[in-house]
Amino acid sequence: MTDMRPHEVFVPTTPPEDAQLRYIGRIHTPWLDRKECPRRGDPENGPDCRIEVFEPWVPALKNIETFDSIEVLYWLDRARRDLVIQNPAHTGDVRGTFALRSPNRPNPIGTSLVKLISVNGPLLTVRGLDCLNGTPLIDLKPDRCAFTDKPRSGE
Amino acid sequence: MTDMRPHEVFVPTTPPEDAQLRYIGRIHTPWLDRKECPRRGDPENGPDCRIEVFEPWVPALKNIETFDSIEVLYWLDRARRDLVIQNPAHTGDVRGTFALRSPNRPNPIGTSLVKLISVNGPLLTVRGLDCLNGTPLIDLKPDRCAFTDKPRSGE
Numbered sequence: 001m002t003d004m005r006p007h008e009v010f011v012p013t014t015p016p017e018d019a020q021l022r023y024i025g026r027i028h029t030p031w032l033d034r035k036e037c038p039r040r041g042d043p044e045n046g047p048d049c050r051i052e053v054f055e056p057w058v059p060a061l062k063n064i065e066t067f068d069s070i071e072v073l074y075w076l077d078r079a080r081r082d083l084v085i086q087n088p089a090h091t092g093d094v095r096g097t098f099a100l101r102s103p104n105r106p107n108p109i110g111t112s113l114v115k116l117i118s119v120n121g122p123l124l125t126v127r128g129l130d131c132l133n134g135t136p137l138i139d140l141k142p143d144r145c146a147f148t149d150k151p152r153s154g155e
Numbered sequence: 156m157t158d159m160r161p162h163e164v165f166v167p168t169t170p171p172e173d174a175q176l177r178y179i180g181r182i183h184t185p186w187l188d189r190k191e192c193p194r195r196g197d198p199e200n201g202p203d204c205r206i207e208v209f210e211p212w213v214p215a216l217k218n219i220e221t222f223d224s225i226e227v228l229y230w231l232d233r234a235r236r237d238l239v240i241q242n243p244a245h246t247g248d249v250r251g252t253f254a255l256r257s258p259n260r261p262n263p264i265g266t267s268l269v270k271l272i273s274v275n276g277p278l279l280t281v282r283g284l285d286c287l288n289g290t291p292l293i294d295l296k297p298d299r300c301a302f303t304d305k306p307r308s309g310e
Contacts, residue, residue, distance in 0.1 A: 056239065062240065064254045083215075101297060139262050141255075
């Protein structure tokens, strides 16, 4: 436990075993170290990033190109999972984990809304990510707003 | 495989074992059957729902009451995980799984933005969910918009 900041609180935990995830792809970004990652992705002016979808999931991308904005879920595989109180700015202004978007959380899943620039086979180019290069992908969804704006047949 | 609709495509899969989740609470809603669930939660006019956070995670709720809007992640434990092409309206207008917000996906994680009404110990009252009663909770985060609107000390 070398990465604790003052005033942080962790809890003893047993191994997580309630449900299991499958990595369905990998995210390629310019950031090789956590310190380099932006605090928050910028869908307008952030750098282009690549999302690579693995087989057999590539056919599940069908129609995704019709959305301008998609939600990306990824697994923050270097995060701590036992912190309940965190001291993000090292100031003693501590907060509960659920009042932070820190990567350190009991289930370290990141969510970002990104702008979809292009789709080329298994590769998506997007803007608005903030995660490390090599982060495992766990889901892609249409942005809930974009999705409900579309008219549906029969309505 | 009794729950396939025409034109849907599934893929053979091995057991998922890349990362493991821990259920950190349970969601209480009025909906007891998938057919009853609304297509989409309504943070303004939807019914009040309860989120119960389990120990030892209750201290991680500290400061969450300062947010009006929070993001809820949950595990859609009755979903299929092998569908790549789906036929959501039974019309033959098939779509890829990643172009749908269907519960059926390789990692069946639901995300909702909800309005936070109150916090009482381990119980949150929220509006805007659309999931089944008893759905396992996996994460709570401040809404990314609400979060970045707050001024931070030292900036």
